[in-house]
Amino acid sequence: MFNISDCRVIDLPKHLDPRGNLSFFEDSNQIPFQIKRNYLIYDVPGGETRGGHAFFKQMEFIVALSGSFDVVVKDATGDMKRIQLNRSYFGIYIPNLIWRHMENFSTNAVCLVSSSTLFDPADYIRDFDVLASNKPTEQ
Ligand code: TYD
Numbered sequence: 001m002f003n004i005s006d007c008r009v010i011d012l013p014k015h016l017d018p019r020g021n022l023s024f025f026e027d028s029n030q031i032p033f034q035i036k037r038n039y040l041i042y043d044v045p046g047g048e049t050r051g052g053h054a055f056f057k058q059m060e061f062i063v064a065l066s067g068s069f070d071v072v073v074k075d076a077t078g079d080m081k082r083i084q085l086n087r088s089y090f091g092i093y094i095p096n097l098i099w100r101h102m103e104n105f106s107t108n109a110v111c112l113v114s115s116s117t118l119f120d121p122a123d124y125i126r127d128f129d130v131l132a133s134n135k136p137t138e139q
Helices: 130-131
Strands: 007-010 037-043 050-055 061-066 069-074 079-083 090-093 099-103 110-115
Touching: 061 079, 069 090, 079 090
Parallel strands: none
Antiparallel strands: 007 090, 037 110, 050 099, 061 090, 061 110, 069 079, 069 099
């Protein structure tokens, strides 16, 4: 079972260039999984929240391609952490079985999510009690 300390910021390689900078990430090198899918969240109206669930299997790497937003992660024990993403050269890795949502989107924020799985509605955990019931029992 993962906890919020497993959710970590990953700094991407940076090629600084007077023509414009370049960063990249690829399967299992900069991020700890193979990418099966990418999706984008954009045109988020002020004050809106995205996410608000966990996944049984899906691992993610989230980057702010433009603008800024906060990623709030919560593990099965209820421990929480907030990370602001505001540059294209770092992102947050979130393992499976971690509750997360995104909020405080700036105008024109673009969120890229790279996922370890194809889209599967059955992989969503939308009830926090289901996640919490997965927490390790005291020995
Ligand atoms: P959802 O994952 O619920 O959004 P959020 O990240 O805010 O929780 O997805 C919203 C809708 O988009 C839902 O109808 C499912 C659909 N969807 C896909 O068809 N493919 C995808 O890869 C994703 C992420 C969502």
